[in-house]
Amino acid sequence: VTKGEETRTAILDEALQLASTIGFTALTIGQLADKTGMSKSGLFAHFRSKEQLQLATLEHARSRFIDRVARPTLAVSRGEKRVHELFERWLDWETEALDGGCVFVSASSEYDDQPGPMRDALVRNQQDWLDMISTVAGTAVGEGDFRADLDPDQFAFELNALMMGYHHAGRLLRDRRALERTRSAFESLLASARA
Amino acid sequence: VTKGEETRTAILDEALQLASTIGFTALTIGQLADKTGMSKSGLFAHFRSKEQLQLATLEHARSRFIDRVARPTLAVSRGEKRVHELFERWLDWETEALDGGCVFVSASSEYDDQPGPMRDALVRNQQDWLDMISTVAGTAVGEGDFRADLDPDQFAFELNALMMGYHHAGRLLRDRRALERTRSAFESLLASARA
Numbered sequence: 001v002t003k004g005e006e007t008r009t010a011i012l013d014e015a016l017q018l019a020s021t022i023g024f025t026a027l028t029i030g031q032l033a034d035k036t037g038m039s040k041s042g043l044f045a046h047f048r049s050k051e052q053l054q055l056a057t058l059e060h061a062r063s064r065f066i067d068r069v070a071r072p073t074l075a076v077s078r079g080e081k082r083v084h085e086l087f088e089r090w091l092d093w094e095t096e097a098l099d100g101g102c103v104f105v106s107a108s109s110e111y112d113d114q115p116g117p118m119r120d121a122l123v124r125n126q127q128d129w130l131d132m133i134s135t136v137a138g139t140a141v142g143e144g145d146f147r148a149d150l151d152p153d154q155f156a157f158e159l160n161a162l163m164m165g166y167h168h169a170g171r172l173l174r175d176r177r178a179l180e181r182t183r184s185a186f187e188s189l190l191a192s193a194r195a
Numbered sequence: 196v197t198k199g200e201e202t203r204t205a206i207l208d209e210a211l212q213l214a215s216t217i218g219f220t221a222l223t224i225g226q227l228a229d230k231t232g233m234s235k236s237g238l239f240a241h242f243r244s245k246e247q248l249q250l251a252t253l254e255h256a257r258s259r260f261i262d263r264v265a266r267p268t269l270a271v272s273r274g275e276k277r278v279h280e281l282f283e284r285w286l287d288w289e290t291e292a293l294d295g296g297c298v299f300v301s302a303s304s305e306y307d308d309q310p311g312p313m314r315d316a317l318v319r320n321q322q323d324w325l326d327m328i329s330t331v332a333g334t335a336v337g338e339g340d341f342r343a344d345l346d347p348d349q350f351a352f353e354l355n356a357l358m359m360g361y362h363h364a365g366r367l368l369r370d371r372r373a374l375e376r377t378r379s380a381f382e383s384l385l386a387s388a389r390a
Contacts (some may be wrong), residue, residue, distance in 0.1 A: 021308040023305060025218070025220065099308070105304060106304040106305075106307070108367045109303070110305075112296070112366035113216040113295040113366065154380070157377075158357075161357050161363070162356050162360075164360055164363060167304075167307075168307075169352060169355075181353075182352075184349060185352065188387060192383060
């Protein structure tokens with residue numbers, strides 16, 4: 001890792017925190033200069049444009065997500081245990097990793113009607129995430145923990161919806177029971193999936 | 196209804212369509228002038244500031260939502276039938292009423308970490324909506340359609356999460372099976388709630 005790469009990673013960490021609270025649309029080189037104390041011209045040398053900065057920040061989020069959620073989930077043995085791990089790791093990502101919670105949730109509303117490279121990157125990202133949930137649920141079918149006729153894509157859709165509901169209740173409404181409600185819904189989802 | 200009120204309503208209809216696609220943060224008097232062909236000074240006379248425009252547009256959304264979702268739902272007889280109506284009316288609101296889908300979903304991510312009058316108004320709004328779902332679910336308990344020990348607030352939380360999941364799958368991912376998956380999840384939710 002060169003000094004230049006280290007600097008770039010440190011800048012992207014700040015950019016990601018900023019995007020999680022103010023959104024990607026508001027993430028500009030000017031905003032990032034204010035936050036990091038770096039010069040705008042220095043940041044332009046790294047990213048060249050607002051859109052390149054946004055894309056690099058989204059890619060950085062993906063990389064952090066893989067380290068914090070995907071990798072540890074796949075380290076757990078196949079089956080319902082791994083589904084639990086995926087859920088717990090996502091909760092950690094939503095509550096601990098970033099100041100403003102999951103950036104993919106907020107970016108989804110920002111870009112759903114805005115065609116362009118950011119939307120395209122986000123869609124690929126979210127499809128990969130849904131595929132991952134589905135695959136992990138599939139291991140629970142394979143191990144006999146979940147019923148054989150479970151539709152893993154339906155399970156992924158419902159778990160993803162639940163995660164969005166948690167973000168909404170916890171972040172916007174600051175509902176003190178948000179986590180409890182989310183865990184309860186997750187238990188119902190598991191119960192309906194079990195063999 | 197005076198001519199001034201008619202004009203204001205027509206402007207707010209345009210503002211609401213715009214907010215549903217580009218978000219409330221990007222909704223400015225300049226953007227609205229471009230869309231309506233009205234002068235900026237004319238629009239300033241109506242709204243005085245960007246924030247006043249955003250608040251008026253959110254209030255307009257609330258009023259439209261009451262007409263299109265809340266009122267017809269409450270016109271249906273109490274019980275599971277009314278829960279169905281609420282769900283169908285919300286789907287209509289999400290898919291037909293606005294170009295960019297439910298503005299409350301997108302605004303929720305925009306303002307969850309942005310303190311101020313818009314966030315406060317949105318929180319009140321979303322709490323009223325969750326209360327309404329809960330109350331409607333409660334009528335199904337009262338009528339004996341849903342089990343007596345159902346927690347209507349938990350039901351409201353889960354149905355709201357499902358609506359967010361539908362917005363995500365339908366709008367961002369343009370998943371052709373989004374509606375089918377959402378209906379299937381709704382049926383599971385009803386099945387688990389039934390007496």
